[in-house]
Amino acid sequence: MQKATTSTSSPILFTRGVPAQEALPTALMSECLQAVLAGPDGKTVLQYGHNGGYAPLRQLVAEQYQVAPDQVLIGNGSLHLQDLLTALLVKPGDVVFTEQPSYDRAIKTFRRRGAKVVGIPLDLDGIHLSALEEALTQYTPRFFYVIPDFQNPSGVTTSAEKRHALVQLAEKHGFWLLEDVPYRTLRYSGEQLPLLRDIQSTRVLTVSSYSKLISPGIRVGYIVGPREIIKPLTALAEETILAPVLPTQAAVFEFHQRGFFEQNLANLKQLYAPRLQATINAIKTYLPDIAFAEPEGGFFISVTLPRESNYQQLLSRAKEEGLMLTDGSAFFADFLSEQEAQAGANERFVRLPFCALTPDEITSGIQRLASLIQA
């Protein structure tokens, strides 16, 4: 299909889920920051204050999620909000569930705050429900961290049925659902499914961010939930950081006001959709026997290599061939059972973030991967 790519060409980085460099809207952000600083809130965003986030943006997010502004906290990126939330909810030794695999930095965050993090296996259409029910006979987690749309790292989208089941189980067993939806808006095809909070919001905290939609460097993330959580979380955020960085939050509000958000989102979809398609095509071509979740959006596809493939020292062998991969085991929390641990899916798991690579790079990269794992 392509000409052979050797290790002398530039390395292909399947390592981090970052936006494409060409998608970062420097001119639009500059225009927004200028407007903010020349406008009536210019002094406000340079002063202390707004502990829950820049008030107009808080209001805007509240409208999007149909909640009151005091049910929204905007911080310096969603990861830090998750850190603070864990500090609020988790005592050392408490159990937190994640999907297995899940976002490596989230697993680390929960553990750093003292949680025992147990991974519930993920099927191609969302959580493995009988495994979850089994796990709930052993533990009642403080919260269950799920990424229902275009999951990081697997690319899995949770089906409507499983979303309903998750919400019912959370109500029944009394745990929080922490749904992380940074990729949700980046849907390249198909129909949107309801958020967990759309089904029933009493046990749901929703966290999201502008990192994938405008820029990661501005670090604007937010959490939406009931006041019983958002009020003490806002107090904890104030105690911890005093106030979030305000000029960038105000620029995000201005970005919406000027209609840049929709325009930028359309550009992102146009750029990323062919990259997703190239990834799907390359897997089907070069790794035809591997079942994988075919996402309709987001940043990630993943494959679990077959047991009989040659996956030993894959990272270092791939690096020699100019293919940079992330260690798959980082995406795995504690296994639910010894049996699962022995299955060793973590050692055979490969995440393929496709947004910051061209279709040609993607195709070459997956071709290289396929040749590396030939037994």
Next chain:
Amino acid sequence: MQKATTSTSSPILFTRGVPAQEALPTALMSECLQAVLAGPDGKTVLQYGHNGGYAPLRQLVAEQYQVAPDQVLIGNGSLHLQDLLTALLVKPGDVVFTEQPSYDRAIKTFRRRGAKVVGIPLDLDGIHLSALEEALTQYTPRFFYVIPDFQNPSGVTTSAEKRHALVQLAEKHGFWLLEDVPYRTLRYSGEQLPLLRDIQSTRVLTVSSYSKLISPGIRVGYIVGPREIIKPLTALAEETILAPVLPTQAAVFEFHQRGFFEQNLANLKQLYAPRLQATINAIKTYLPDIAFAEPEGGFFISVTLPRESNYQQLLSRAKEEGLMLTDGSAFFADFLSEQEAQAGANERFVRLPFCALTPDEITSGIQRLASLIQA
């Protein structure tokens, strides 16, 4: 001296140490942000990365403190860096020393991370050395948090002799000195004394910020220290927040490059120096019997009201008279002894932040305070 001010005039806020609204450089910041986003690092500051802070700013701070760039970590405000540092150094039950009184949010931060926080009494020229030596027979703290220049909340500047003594004691007893110097550059008269790190840097961590020098809303703070601390602290910061907000850090660098920093600093001094003088004059006029530290810079003066004064329910009585005060006890950590606790200085402590008030407001405010405490 002034005409009588009644509670019908607008309230006078001696509550928070914030910059004057008129001192916030909206136009200069806008110019800097535009230059950054149009420049070669425009994409860089919108992307992930730079976990230790925007590299050119890290380099600049390193040059200022004559250290290597990897001895500097720039974060989203110095308070959060103190939070992370405490997470790194303190296990629950460890002891931390602060000056007594000290910055209320720092005391809270150390306690939230599990420290027992013991206050070492402050004289008008810095720490009470024999009390410190006595305390060191009881405890070896993990660190001693000091604000050597124009201390918050007292206004005290630590003498050169006491700076040397602190450094010697830290070396002898093996604790870290955490010197917080956000006000240091705002010296309106007199000669600068050496930083603790200038005397001997092996046991010193220096934390500072641009909140008082450019803007608090941009949340640009930093910590300087030996690699044995800065390296794991940078890793912990990356795990906690992924990366700091970059456009505002780059704007601070640009602010220096364009010569705005010196110009802005001169403006601040011109604005604040008469406010400090008005505060000193008013205390001498209306509270003539009270000994207090006369600062030569910074944001704060404080008074400890005499025991015989009428300080009961002072906050609520002051509020009725349109004078807003902060609860003095918030600035006090655990007392070193029962005797000190009984002296009750915390109940009689009044902080007077003067930078965001006009000389007339300051004079009226202190006049009101004087009449309120008449027995």
